[in-house]
Amino acid sequence: xxxxxxxxxxxxxxxxxxxLAQVGGNTAQTVAALEQQVQRQLQDQKPQLAIxxxxxxxxxxxxxxxxxxxxxxxxxxxxxxxDAIPPMRAALQLHPELSKIQALLGMAExxxxxxxxxxxxxxxxxxxLDDKKFQVEAGLELIELHVASAQLDRALxxxxxLQELAPQNPQILLTQYQISRQVMYQSLLGMMMVxxxxxxxxxxxxxxxxxxxxxxxxxxxxxxxxxxxxxLPGVHYELAELLRSSSDAASNAQADEEYRAAIGLNPxxxxxxRRLGEIASxxxxxxxxxxxxxxxxxxxxxxxxxxxxxxxxxxxTNRTTGAIHLLEDALKDDPANLVAHYRLSGLYRxxxxxxxxxxxxxxxxxxxxxxxxxxxxxxxxxxxxNPK
Numbered sequence: 001x002x003x004x005x006x007x008x009x010x011x012x013x014x015x016x017x018x019x020l021a022q023v024g025g026n027t028a029q030t031v032a033a034l035e036q037q038v039q040r041q042l043q044d045q046k047p048q049l050a051i052x053x054x055x056x057x058x059x060x061x062x063x064x065x066x067x068x069x070x071x072x073x074x075x076x077x078x079x080x081x082x083d084a085i086p087p088m089r090a091a092l093q094l095h096p097e098l099s100k101i102q103a104l105l106g107m108a109e110x111x112x113x114x115x116x117x118x119x120x121x122x123x124x125x126x127x128x129l130d131d132k133k134f135q136v137e138a139g140l141e142l143i144e145l146h147v148a149s150a151q152l153d154r155a156l157x158x159x160x161x162l163q164e165l166a167p168q169n170p171q172i173l174l175t176q177y178q179i180s181r182q183v184m185y186q187s188l189l190g191m192m193m194v195x196x197x198x199x200x201x202x203x204x205x206x207x208x209x210x211x212x213x214x215x216x217x218x219x220x221x222x223x224x225x226x227x228x229x230x231x232l233p234g235v236h237y238e239l240a241e242l243l244r245s246s247s248d249a250a251s252n253a254q255a256d257e258e259y260r261a262a263i264g265l266n267p268x269x270x271x272x273x274r275r276l277g278e279i280a281s282x283x284x285x286x287x288x289x290x291x292x293x294x295x296x297x298x299x300x301x302x303x304x305x306x307x308x309x310x311x312x313x314x315x316x317t318n319r320t321t322g323a324i325h326l327l328e329d330a331l332k333d334d335p336a337n338l339v340a341h342y343r344l345s346g347l348y349r350x351x352x353x354x355x356x357x358x359x360x361x362x363x364x365x366x367x368x369x370x371x372x373x374x375x376x377x378x379x380x381x382x383x384x385x386n387p388k
Contacts, residue, residue: 027060030060031067034057035057035067037050037053038070041053048078050074051071051078054070054071055071058071062090063094065091068087068088068094069091069095069098069101071084071087072086072087072088072101076088076104076108081111084108085105085108085112088102089105092105099125099129099130100134102121102122103134103138106120106122106125106138107122107141109121110122115145115149119145119149122138122141122142123142125138132166136172139161140162140171140172140175143158146158147179147182152179152186153183156179160176188204188208198229199224199232200225200229202222202224202228203225203234205218205221206219206222206225206239207238209221210238210242215246222235226239236258236259236261237258237259237271237275239258240254240255240256240259240272240275241275243255244279255279259279260272260276270296270300270303270306273306274292274293274303276288276292277290277291277293277309277310277313278309281312286316286317289310289313293310293313294310303333305330305334307326307327307329307330308326308327308337310326311327311330311343312343315343320347320350324344324351327344331344335363336367338364341363342364344360345360345361345364348360
């Protein structure tokens with residue numbers, strides 16, 4: 001009888017709802033007795049003894065949704081993935097909206113060599129899962145299928161969705177990192193095959209050399225990219241970044257020119273406007289710095305670094321109240337902004353707000369420690385002989 005669920009209730013309550021129907025005769029009595037035995041075995045934490053009892057139930061009543069689903073769930077968590085598939089499929093045929101069962105079915109299919117069917121079931125189930133932890137688990141399984149079939153764009157989009165669900169989950173962050181690197185190397189390989197001598201290829205090489213710490217070679221690649229295509233988006237900014245951080249004063253002066261060249265090609269280049277603000281502020285030209293920072297903020301009102309830079313201008317021109325408001329807003333946009341924490345701590349202390357000052361200084365120390373740890377990791381990654 002289709003849709004029949006025993007009066008004894010649902011055994012695996014976390015995985016499916018209890019669906020009520022009627023059945024009569026001796027079969028119903030036998031099924032009820034078997035289900036009571038199943039409940040006892042599960043209460044005693046003996047799922048392996050409940051499985052044969054559920055097999056008897058589904059043989060007597062193939063339309064018993066609970067029994068089919070519970071049998072599939074128990075077999076899945078016992079590691080019998082192939083055996084779990086038929087009863088879970090039967091449960092879904094009887095009750096298609098059982099999203100958790102469909103997700104488990106997809107995982108079982110993935111583990112038994114049916115990736116296409118697994119992807120279909122996980123994709124159908126994923127948006128309907130109401131358990132966040134299980135939704136993340138199902139999403140990670142689906143990402144593995146996307147990556148295995150070279151669907152990196154879909155994998156990256158799903159990883160971003162999971163990151164919204166669980167922002168502090170390290171497994172999701174690692175997955176995003178791994179996929180991003182695969183996308184990067186796939187793009188690099190494609191560029192090498194299609195246009196190895198192009199300005200775009202030179203720009204990619206400049207970025208890679210810069211990350212490896214070979215500043216001179218990176219600058220040479222960016223300059224060659226500009227020679228090949230002076231209007232290549234982003235190339236002037238990337239060159240300026242290397243020149244700005246150089247220990248050579250002449251290179252620092254050239255950085256200003258490159259940032260201006262970037263803005264000349266793209267007046268909406270927020271990052272270049274912000275850098276010009278920093279350069280002007282360092283020279284003591286606070287009027288120009290304020291103008292540059294305000295242009296950056298007009299383009300991106302939540303730019304935490306631009307707000308911090310403008311706050312420093314305000315501090316330098318004795319506008320303390322405005323500086324405090326800017327720094328507080330900057331930290332709302334980016335709680336990890338080191339400079340904002342440090343500067344705000346100093347302003348609070350000058351205003352007699354000792355507790356607030358200590359809180360901000362403690363936050364500064366915390367994020368500084370994290371930055372130092374991350375720096376050590378990057379140095380290890382860049383060390384000669386270290387596999388990339």
